[in-house]
Structures are given as structure tokens and as C-alpha cells.
Amino acid sequence: MDLSYGAEAEAFRADVQRFLADNIPDGFVYGALDSAEAHAWAEDWRKTMAANGMIGVTWPVEYGGRGLPKIAQVVLAEECAKSGVPWARNIDATTLKMMGNTFLRWGTEAQKRRFLPGIIAGTEDWVQGYSEPDAGSDLAALGLRAHREGDEWVLNGQKIWTSRGELGHWIFTLARTNPDAAKHRGISFLLVPMDQPGIEVRPIVTSTGEAEFSEVFFDDARTAADNILGEVDGGWVVANSLLGLERGEEAATNPILFKGELDRIIELARTHGRTGDPVIRQRIAWCYSKVEIMRILGYRILTQWLADGELGPASSIAKLYWSEYHQVATDLALEIMGIGGLVREGRKPSRQMRADEVGAPNSNNAWIDIFLLNARSGTVYAGTSEIQRNILGERVLGLPREPR
Numbered sequence: 001m002d003l004s005y006g007a008e009a010e011a012f013r014a015d016v017q018r019f020l021a022d023n024i025p026d027g028f029v030y031g032a033l034d035s036a037e038a039h040a041w042a043e044d045w046r047k048t049m050a051a052n053g054m055i056g057v058t059w060p061v062e063y064g065g066r067g068l069p070k071i072a073q074v075v076l077a078e079e080c081a082k083s084g085v086p087w088a089r090n091i092d093a094t095t096l097k098m099m100g101n102t103f104l105r106w107g108t109e110a111q112k113r114r115f116l117p118g119i120i121a122g123t124e125d126w127v128q129g130y131s132e133p134d135a136g137s138d139l140a141a142l143g144l145r146a147h148r149e150g151d152e153w154v155l156n157g158q159k160i161w162t163s164r165g166e167l168g169h170w171i172f173t174l175a176r177t178n179p180d181a182a183k184h185r186g187i188s189f190l191l192v193p194m195d196q197p198g199i200e201v202r203p204i205v206t207s208t209g210e211a212e213f214s215e216v217f218f219d220d221a222r223t224a225a226d227n228i229l230g231e232v233d234g235g236w237v238v239a240n241s242l243l244g245l246e247r248g249e250e251a252a253t254n255p256i257l258f259k260g261e262l263d264r265i266i267e268l269a270r271t272h273g274r275t276g277d278p279v280i281r282q283r284i285a286w287c288y289s290k291v292e293i294m295r296i297l298g299y300r301i302l303t304q305w306l307a308d309g310e311l312g313p314a315s316s317i318a319k320l321y322w323s324e325y326h327q328v329a330t331d332l333a334l335e336i337m338g339i340g341g342l343v344r345e346g347r348k349p350s351r352q353m354r355a356d357e358v359g360a361p362n363s364n365n366a367w368i369d370i371f372l373l374n375a376r377s378g379t380v381y382a383g384t385s386e387i388q389r390n391i392l393g394e395r396v397l398g399l400p401r402e403p404r
């Protein structure tokens, strides 16, 4: 078994390490920034990354990338995770990873030339308009309608849970363009500018007190007729391929980030005088083993991703594994802190920061608001645990399909 990434990837790793050493000031700790500072820093960092050719490294040169093999993105994400800095801004999970790669796969030449430069530069951000109040796991039940008027699509209806909805310049959305077609047909993948009178974004405040996502209302919202990916009424296949892009290099970075979080849990046990408690010790050892298994599972997922070009249904194993692990690990942190851990005190990290980011603070506020509560959502977004189990049962294990 050869787990090395190869000479070309290692040469690129040296490049990335040099770039990080040259651009991250000595002693800088991203996790030490407060919310506003971290947001501003991540915006600047994104520009520095773009100026140094570190955004879209695997994209073709003609669209602003460097044409490197896919493993380069893994190396870049790994090195950023090790240095405790984000590989891009939070919104880039949607803008770059999902929408950028979807343009590469499905976009016309004109669309790639129009949209990819703004994505690389970070000047045009994208948000995801899939879920609706009555269409989540059963996404094809969606009711947002779109019809043609002259050379425009006109949209009416509602989306919900749109992450960072207020920051998007564009929303990619699924709309029913043929109400007479079968459920999974008659849906089109439309690209809609957010800054127009027909769109209203209403932020939803969560239990952490922050508005992480929004409702988006379409009231005669308009977009040009050619702002569509794939065929008219044929958006379902585009929508699914985009969902497959949400994972990928995280198979390599998750073990690094979760190991960082576990180190903080061990630190918590020290500061709360719990390291002698045999039950706590046992639970920490359990977490350690799980993170190691995650690392090895990650190699398997990565191997498939690099070989096949996309992640098949087996990627549900990784999603299920990390999201359920994270809830147990954050429960352990609260157990260590005891009842006092429920008192909100200390610095609250930025929402820019991933819950498990290296260098994040170890305050009560951080654990309760960001890590503990946030970890609950991991088994819901990007497909709930029940849906992942359905996918594994039906499409990996070949069990009988559930009645539909």
C-alpha cells in the first residue's frame, strides 16, 4: 500500500508551505481574532491567496486556474488546516467548491468565461437555494415556480435555510419549470442575481444568536433566459452532481481539524482537573480512536475521489461518520466543563471559523455557541443521517428500496 501523494504533489506542498510561511505573520493565531476581525482577515487572506495563484489551483489555466491535478487541492487544504488558517472564506464552500466546479462541469463556454473569473477573484459570491419549507430531504417536492416571459425567467415562491443568504450576489436555485412533468423532471437549475426588487432575504436567527441562514422570497424575480445550467426541465441531474462536490478534499482535512479540536478537549480536561477521571480518560481515548479511523477512512475516500473523478454514494460513510462523531466529542467537552460550562463567558469566536478550526479559543462561549450547538446541525445539512443511511442501504449495500 502506497499512501504517499507523489513527487508532483509534494513539490506543490513545498510551494504552499513557502507561501504560508511568507504570508502568515509570526505568532499569528487566526482563532485569537474576534468576529469582525476574523471576517476582515479572511477577506484579505482570500485576496492574498488569489494574488498568489492559490485559488482554483486545479482549474484549467484558461479560466484562471493553474491546471494542477486534483491532489493539489487536497495538499493546499491540508497545509492551510495545519497552519490554522482557512483555505478560503466560509462562503467559498458554496462559491468555489460547489458553484465553480459545477460551472466547469455543466457551464457553456460563455458561462464559464462570464462567471469563473468573479468566482476566483471572490467578487461574485454564490448561495444555494435548494431547500424549501416543504422540500428538504424530499427535494424534488419543491414548489418554486419559474416561467418564461420574453427573454427572461420569472420566479415566484420561497427557499429556506439558505446559508449566508444575505452575502450572496447570486443564488443558484432549483425551480419547477414544467408543473405537468413527473416529480424529478420539469425542474430547471437557474442562476439568479440577488440584487433586484423581486428578491427579499430574511435572516433566520438560530440558537447561537447569529443569523447563519435565511429565507429567500421570490416575487416576480427575474433572470436572463440563458442563466440556466443544463437543459430546460433537466436540472435534477445538475443539482445532484453539485451535491457530490460538497465533499472531496475534506476527507483529508477533517482528521486534521478534528484532531485539533480533540487537543482542545484534552486541554479542557486539564484546566478543569478532569484528567484523572477514568471515565473521561476512556471517552477521550474513544475520540482519539475515532479520529484515527477517520484518517484512514479519509485515505479510502480520497483514493476513490482521485481515481473516479467524483465521489460516489460511498462518500455518505464519511459524512455520517464525522457528523455523528462530532456530536459525541462536543458532548464530552460539555461533560468536562460541568454545569459551569453552560454559563456564557469568555470570547466568542467568529462564525467565519469552522467549529473545529485549529487555534479556535477554548472559552465557554466558544464551546456552547459555536462548537456544541453547531455540531447538532452536522447531521442535518448536506443530507440528514437518515438520508445518508438510506443511500448506503440502497445504493452501496443493494438493500431493497424504501417505499416511495
Ligand SMILES: Cc1cc2nc3c(=O)[nH]c(=O)nc-3n(C[C@H](O)[C@H](O)[C@H](O)COP(=O)(O)OP(=O)(O)OC[C@H]3O[C@@H](n4cnc5c(N)ncnc54)[C@H](O)[C@@H]3O)c2cc1C
Residues within 6 Å of the ligand: 127, 128, 129, 130, 131, 132, 133, 135, 136, 137, 138, 160, 161, 162, 163, 164, 213, 377, 380, 381, 382, 383, 384, 385, 386, 387, 390
Ligand atoms: C446549518 C445548515 C445549513 C443549511 N444550508 C442550506 C443551504 O445553504 N441551502 C439549502 O438549500 N439548504 C440548506 N440547509 C437545509 C438542509 O439541506 C435541510 O435541512 C436538509 O436537507 C433536511 O431537510 P429538512 O430540514 O426539510 O428536514 P426533513 O426533510 O423534513 O426531515 C425531517 C426529519 O425526517 C427525516 N426523514 C426525512 N425523510 C426521510 C426518509 N425518507 N427516511 C428516513 N428519515 C427521513 C430526516 O432525516 C429528519 O430527521 C441547511 C441546513 C442546515 C442545518
